[in-house]
Amino acid sequence: MRKSSANLIRTSLLLLALGILLTSKTLLSLSIIPLIFLAIPFGVRLRVLSAECDEQTFVGDTFAVTISVEARGFGVVRVRHTLPEHFELFEGSNVLEDFVVGRKVMRISYRATATRRGVYRLDKLEYEVESPLLTFVKRGEVEIDVGVEVKHRVPKIKKIGTIRGKAKSPIPDIDIARIGVPGTDFREIREYMPGDALKFVNWKASARRGKLMVNQYEVEGKKAVWIFVDANPYMLHGTTVRNYLEAAIEVANAMAYYYASRSHKVGLYVVGERRTIYPDVGGRQFRRISRALLEIEGGVEAIDEAIEACKKFILLYKPLVILITRVERSRPEKLLRLYRIVPVQVITLKGLETGFSGTVLSAVRRSYVYRLRACGSCVELDVNRPVSSLFIV
Known part of the structure; x- marks a missing residue:
């Protein structure tokens, strides 16, 4: 009930009381008039046509939304299409108000800009219906089936620069794959692992040993690449739109596209969420990785635990391991031992620290960078600069 309705009721009761006290038929008759206004029927039914x-857009780009709604009834209707907090209106309006008598088709049309990556459901259409005299109001929601994927735009990269270090082949363009298209040359019999094709199962050896054994052949192709994205809480330092996690996702997306488009097997591990996408080739694999990057929310997991969880597969694939993190906070000690087994490239992010604490963290970061560079490859990336600055373009 609105304030105006309460005032009409008070007015009616006052006239009624005065009519009774003064025995005035006129006042008694007048007390009915406010109630007549309250009794005027109203109501509107909404249906999304x-x-x-x-369905897809990039961070900073605009996308279009068009919604048609049918309203039937009598009253004032306000409709609002709810947008997430990281969206900004660019053109048009997501709010519509109109007076409905009978049937009317209303249309919301606007363009908005997404300032943060993610998968968003835009399925809430809020409405408010008021009586013609603004005495009563009714609110509710209608669900609609629309959504949008907001991705980072992949920079056009021609070449990734090599960094001096002691690890063998920090860039895998010239290396032979450990896991790839099987050739005809027999290599060994080993225990079955998830992902092995059943056609390679050696049933005789499996019967002798009591467990599945497979034939392994020499493979052809390019070296695998395994990208570790740190999604621990300290990666959220910054604003909701620009922070270390968003920068790490943007870098991972660019590197996944670079290697996948060059026929490398690319895999992904999200540190904190314990999400694994095993290495594979092709555009479908890149889209799978890109989708996983869109859905990252974060979690808690030590870098050393993540490496230990993937150690068996790292030994199998012998990939180039790329870790995107803040070394001053993650302190990946096991990487120093991992350098002896496979080539590792660490991309440590910087640029959002301020004040005295920022100075201390920068000093800690530099000390870790020196230690990592003594073993292999370590690159510092200022998140205030374009991602392409990490590469030779």
Whole structure:
């Protein structure tokens, strides 16, 4: 009930009381008039006729939304399409107000800008219906089936620069794959691992040993690449739009595209969420990785625990391991031992620290960078600069 409705009721009761006290038929008759206004019927039923939205866009780009709603009834209708906090209106309006008598088709049309990556459901259409005299109001929601994926735009990279270090082949362009297309040359019989094709199972050896054994052949192709993205809470330092985690996701997306487009097997591990995408080739694999990067929310997991969890597969694939993190906070000690087994490239992010604490963290970061560079490859990336600055383009 609105304030105006309460005032009408008070007015009616006052006239009624005065009519009774003064025995005035006129006042008694007048007390009915406010109630007549309250009794005027109203109500509007809403039905979504269509809802269209660009399904994909990039951070900083605009996308279009068009919603058609049918309203039947009598009253004032306000409709609002709810947008997430990281979206900004660019053109048009996501709010519509109109007076409905009978049937009317209303249309919301606007363009918005997404300032943060992610998968968003835009399925809430809020409405508010008021009586013609603004005496009563009714609120509710209608669900619609629209959503949008907001991705980082992949920079056009021609070449990734090599960094001096002691690890063998920090860039895998010229290396032969440990896991790839099997050739015809027999190599060994080993225990079955997830991902092995059943056609390579050696049933005789499996019967002798009591467990599945497979034939392994020499493979052809390029070296695998395994990207570790640190999604621990300290990666959220910065704003909700620009922080270390968003920068790490942007770098991982660019590197996954670079290697996948060059026929490398690319895998992904999200540190904190314990999410693993095993190395594979092709555009479908890149889209799978890109989707996983979009859905990152974060979690808690030590870098050393992540490396230990993937150690068996790292020994199998012998990939180039790329870790995107803040070394002053993650302190990946096991990487120093991992350098002896496989080539490792660490990308440590910087640029958002301020004040005295920022100075201390920068000093800690530099000390870790020196230690990592003594073993292999370590690159510092200022998140205030374009991701392409990490590469030779």
